[in-house]
Amino acid sequence: MEIINSGDSLTVMLSGEIDHHALLSLRGTIDAQIEQHTPRLLALDFGGVSFMDSSGIGLILGRRRVAEGYGGKVMIKNASGYVLKLIKLAGLTPMLMKQEVNNLL
Amino acid sequence: MNINNYFRLIIPSHSRNEAFARAAVAAFAAQLDPTVEEINDIKAAVSEAVTNCIVHAYPDKIGDIEIVGRIIEHDTFYIRIKDKGLGIADIKQAMLPLFSTCEEGERAGLGFAVMESFMDKLRVTSRPVKAGAAPSGTSVIMTKRVTSRYE
Numbered sequence: 001m002e003i004i005n006s007g008d009s010l011t012v013m014l015s016g017e018i019d020h021h022a023l024l025s026l027r028g029t030i031d032a033q034i035e036q037h038t039p040r041l042l043a044l045d046f047g048g049v050s051f052m053d054s055s056g057i058g059l060i061l062g063r064r065r066v067a068e069g070y071g072g073k074v075m076i077k078n079a080s081g082y083v084l085k086l087i088k089l090a091g092l093t094p095m096l097m098k099q100e101v102n103n104l105l
Numbered sequence: 106m107n108i109n110n111y112f113r114l115i116i117p118s119h120s121r122n123e124a125f126a127r128a129a130v131a132a133f134a135a136q137l138d139p140t141v142e143e144i145n146d147i148k149a150a151v152s153e154a155v156t157n158c159i160v161h162a163y164p165d166k167i168g169d170i171e172i173v174g175r176i177i178e179h180d181t182f183y184i185r186i187k188d189k190g191l192g193i194a195d196i197k198q199a200m201l202p203l204f205s206t207c208e209e210g211e212r213a214g215l216g217f218a219v220m221e222s223f224m225d226k227l228r229v230t231s232r233p234v235k236a237g238a239a240p241s242g243t244s245v246i247m248t249k250r251v252t253s254r255y256e
Contacts, residue, residue, distance in 0.1 A: 019123045019156065020123060020159065024120065054216055054218075055156070055213075058213040082145045086149070
């Protein structure tokens with residue numbers, strides 16, 4: 001995982017497999033960055049994710065709660081194929097960045 | 106029911122075994138020549154069931170999770186994931202999307218919804234833990250017909 005801070009926004013480049021086990025360490029690292037930078041926009045980039053289950057949805061909802069606590073907004077970036085299928089199931093399509101919304105059409 | 110092949114696997118409920126469990130199941134299911142999407146569906150469903158055992162069946166201890174996989178009638182994948190943990194008091198409520206009893210763990214409450222929508226059939230049986238009663242635990246049985254890539 002790589003985190004890019006560009007002033008107003010924080011981009012989290014997620015990679016590998018996201019499950020309950022991975023979430024245990026991921027969320028602490030991301031939350032510490034949110035608390036430090038209080039971004040207006042937190043982008044969760046799923047481009048490098050090879051597998052995820054509903055823990056990935058828990059990751060999104062949990063980070064949204066933390067970021068909104070600091071007045072920020074959360075968007076989902078580069079969700080395709082399998083990740084997108086789960087996001088649709090969870091009803092989180094309004095959180096997709098434009099490009100992903102287009103992929104749905 | 107014609108069982109063509111099977112395996113039985115027992116693992117302790119360490120969260121690091123989630124990745125192992127779904128990879129082992131996927132490796133077994135590969136003999137059905139599933140598509141990438143089908144194998145991902147199976148992996149996610151197994152991951153959800155195993156995570157439920159770790160988080161809900163054995164919240165304060167490490168217990169055994171038994172996974173049985175079968176190939177039935179040459180094209181159907183069967184999987185049973187069983188624990189001897191706390192059991193589910195209200196299965197209907199547990200299966201409702203977004204319902205979760207886990208408050209600090211950040212579970213989305215979508216485990217059963219994923220199993221239900223990614224597999225063809227899902228059956229959950231459970232016996233909640235009771236003092237002096239028969240052993241408790243939960244059993245999740247799922248099947249999925251796999252359309253071979255070469256069909």
